[in-house]
Amino acid sequence: DQQVKQNSPSLSVQEGRISILNCDYTNSMFDYFLWYKKYPAEGPTFLISISSIKDKNEDGRFTVFLNKSAKHLSLHIVPSQPGDSAVYFCAANSPLTGANSKLTFGKGITLSVRP
Template sequence: DQQVKQNSPSLSVQEGRISILNCDYTNSMFDYFLWYKKYPAEGPTFLISISSIKDKNEDGRFTVFLNKSAKHLSLHIVPSQPGDSAVYFCAASDTGGGSNYKLTFGKGTLLTVNP
């Protein structure tokens, strides 16, 4: 049973446009969310996170939005650049459960930014 779902395996956007990557979760105990980016033959790297006490977190071109009632979060990249082409993983944690180090990952979305 997948608790974190990224329903779009791939997304293609034009350079300079907005990329929107979506993530849904089913476990209502999740209260901390992260996005990781992964290039081929490399390990995932942390991109941005958000706590459930907020509904938006911004870092440069990257913004994560959280809709707790819908159990949905999204990552916006504006403007998209060819170097953003990578697999993006959504991850979630239950920080109150004593195992807040345990991340549950989605399957990832392959983003391709075309020049």
């Protein structure tokens, strides 16, 4: 039972264009969402997060949008750069876990940015 879904396994964009990575979730108790980026042979690194009290959070070239009614979030990268080529994981957390911030992850999207 996938509670966090990243339905597109891969995305290819031209350098300088916008990358839009999508994520859907089914658990209505999730109230905190994160994006992690992973290069081969490395662990995931935190990229950006958003609380359910917001619908947008921006950090430099990265913006995350949250649509609670649709249980959907998206990560926008603009402009995309070749160094952004990596696997991007969407993750979520529920307040029910208290201090245990265990994360529920999607399967990841492989982003390729073409020079």
